[in-house]
Amino acid sequence: xxxxxxxxxxxxxxxxxxxxxxxxxxxxxxxxxxxxxxxxxxxxxxxxxxxxxxxxxxxxxxxxxxxxxxxxxxxxxxxxxxxxxxxxxxxxxxxxxxxxxxxxxxxxxxxxxxxxxxxxxxxxxxxxxxxxxxxxxxxxxxxxxxxxxxxxxxxxxxxxxxxxxxxxxxxxxxxxxxxxxxxxxxxxxxxxxxxxxxxxxxxxxxxxxxxxxxxxxxxxxxxxxxxxxxxxxxxxxxxxxxxxxxxxxxxxxxxxxxxxxxxxxxxxxxxxxxxxxxxxxxxxxxxxxxxxxxxxx
Numbered sequence: 001x002x003x004x005x006x007x008x009x010x011x012x013x014x015x016x017x018x019x020x021x022x023x024x025x026x027x028x029x030x031x032x033x034x035x036x037x038x039x040x041x042x043x044x045x046x047x048x049x050x051x052x053x054x055x056x057x058x059x060x061x062x063x064x065x066x067x068x069x070x071x072x073x074x075x076x077x078x079x080x081x082x083x084x085x086x087x088x089x090x091x092x093x094x095x096x097x098x099x100x101x102x103x104x105x106x107x108x109x110x111x112x113x114x115x116x117x118x119x120x121x122x123x124x125x126x127x128x129x130x131x132x133x134x135x136x137x138x139x140x141x142x143x144x145x146x147x148x149x150x151x152x153x154x155x156x157x158x159x160x161x162x163x164x165x166x167x168x169x170x171x172x173x174x175x176x177x178x179x180x181x182x183x184x185x186x187x188x189x190x191x192x193x194x195x196x197x198x199x200x201x202x203x204x205x206x207x208x209x210x211x212x213x214x215x216x217x218x219x220x221x222x223x224x225x226x227x228x229x230x231x232x233x234x235x236x237x238x239x240x241x242x243x244x245x246x247x248x249x250x251x252x253x254x255x256x257x258x259x260x261x262x263x264x265x266x267x268x269x270x271x272x273x274x275x276x277x278x279x280x281x282x283x284x285x286x287x288x289x290x291x292x293x294x295x296x297x
Contacts, residue, residue, distance in 0.1 A: 003131075007108050008129055008134070011129070012120075018049040018088065018120070019120040019121070019125070026095065026098075049089055054071060061084070063082075065083040067237065069236065083109045086107075091195075103195065105117075107242040109265050112265060115132040116130070117131075117245035119196055121197070125142060127139045127140065136249040149200070151200065152200065162223060163190045163191075163223065165225075166226060166227045171227045175187045178290050178291060178294060182287070193239060195215055195243070196243050196247065199247075232273075234270075237271060253278050253284035256272070274295055276288060
């Protein structure tokens, strides 16, 4: 058993409570939408989930730091070796668009790396979770038991994707160079970010075409994120921390362009160096090699 199994169970329970509240608001179509200073959207559902998660973490782990997208950041978290990194709703635009493809993300970071990761999909109740050294698991809200999480593997040519959040228009020349180097078809553009569900093997995980638990009828085998903002960052820590651990514990790889692990609970909580996700180490190595000379050092 992982040293962090108790924290995983607690995170699942907290994510479940938050997901049920998000689902209630979603079904009632009762969420107002606001615009934050960075011009990104936030809804009443984001704020409700954030409140639940922060309150429960404070009750169960009063000495741990918390970093969440919807609450003011504090430099005090940098003094703690344990920090919970939270996105109350990853995919707020998907919530607004009513696609069902959004998640509650909770991760525990210890000394810069995630050791617990939970991703809960409110609309279906599907939960992916992991602990460092303890593997990755799938469960469902209201259903007893869990099963090992299994990623799809390519039979021959891998399906590599990117996301609209990585500005594929700005990165199109680099994306074409990657696909040419890999000898694959044009890289597909997904409307969602780094969702663990994108890579699940439907049969092995018991996913049906109409379940809503997988964003795509055909699973991806890898994702690349190539666009970089002027400050060289690509995403915030709360977007990555939970899926980072889940992907790695499921046998895949989740790194920057050069194969380096991301660090978390940094003074500026954004990740630098692009993104490479792959469902197995060999495919990950191939992509990192293909990116050599295409992306900045």
